[in-house]
Amino acid sequence: MESHGSGKIMCITGATDGIGKVAASELAKQGYTLALVGRNSEKGQRVMSEIAQDSGNENIRFHTCDLSSMADVRKLAEEIKTEYDQLNVLLNNAGAYFSEFDKTDEGFERTFALNHLAYYLLTYLLMEMLERTKSSRIVNVASDAHRGSKMSFDDLQGFDGYKGWPAYCKSKLANIMFTYELDRRISGKNITVNCLHPGFVDTNFGNNNSGSARIGLNVAKKVGAISPAKGGLTSIYLASSEEVKGVSGKYFSKCKPKKSNAASYVEADQEKLWQITESFLA
Ligand SMILES: NC(=O)c1ccc[n+]([C@@H]2O[C@H](COP(=O)([O-])OP(=O)(O)OC[C@H]3O[C@@H](n4cnc5c(N)ncnc54)[C@H](OP(=O)(O)O)[C@@H]3O)[C@@H](O)[C@H]2O)c1
Secondary structure, eight states: OOOTTTTOEEEEESTTSHHHHHHHHHHHHTTOEEEEEESOHHHHHHHHHHHHHHHOOOOEEEEEOOTTOHHHHHHHHHHHHHHOSOOSEEEEOOOOOOSSOOBOTTSOBHHIIIIIIHHHHHHHHHHHHHHHSSSEEEEEEOOGGGGGOOOOGGGTTOTTSOOHHHHHHHHHHHHHHHHHHHHHHTTTSSEEEEEEEOOSBOSSTTTTSOHHHHHHHHHHHHHHOBOHHHHTHHHHHHHHOGGGTTOOSOEEETTEEEOOOGGGGOHHHHHHHHHHHHHHHO
């Protein structure tokens, strides 16, 4: 077992399946103490035991949290702050595509809540912990699906005509814009933040939907998707590799920095998104 994660603590959201689970398994082997986050406690306990057994690493805990609930995200952050004394890596990974419009109990559109607000809020609430940890990293799982998108500030949550796939793509653009804005805001601190495209990956992604949305994605996966093991590589790289120590504010794909779309680089829009997000969560 490689042990360069030894003594380091990492929080991984969406660690019960897909890319997050692959990353958790590998990072457990590297010796990290892991705080795994998922919404299903039974599945979480099972995955945690499986990973502990495979890796021989017993320093793994599971935290139940529905990340589309900001009240739950706040509880999770309190738990993390109480149970760990430092945080070396926060891997914001949990995300989903919702083909139909749905509002959370808190009144947010569900894609926007889970894919964007949870990344922002969890990071914000754990920032003090990340700051006091010597050299910490934030990694945000985004997607190349952002490429055709731009932020529509007049209807950020799609209340005036929701379309599932465009809403997903916009949420992934938000992950990238959040990364770039955060990078400017933490400049001079001993923290890095990067985001990534994992590839088109054969995971459980999209299976929460029914009908053509679900079928279409699964057909596409059969034809062109890479394995979860491959899909986890860039997350693992950004979370743990010495090669990216000190590298910040970049979008990665296949473990290499890559340009994201033009809209993602508009600083005024990054700041506007930040301010609106902040106002939602105040
Ligand atoms: N798959 C792709 O081709 C692809 C491409 C680009 C980007 N991505 C991004 O990669 C990330 C991971 O996706 P994946 O492909 O690994 O999908 P996945 O197999 O569906 O895994 C998603 C993970 O997030 C968890 N999750 C979902 N909703 C949650 C909630 N409300 N609260 C807490 N946890 C929740 C899931 O929990 P359960 O185990 O309970 O379902 C699971 O652990 C996402 O951000 C996605 O946008 C995926």
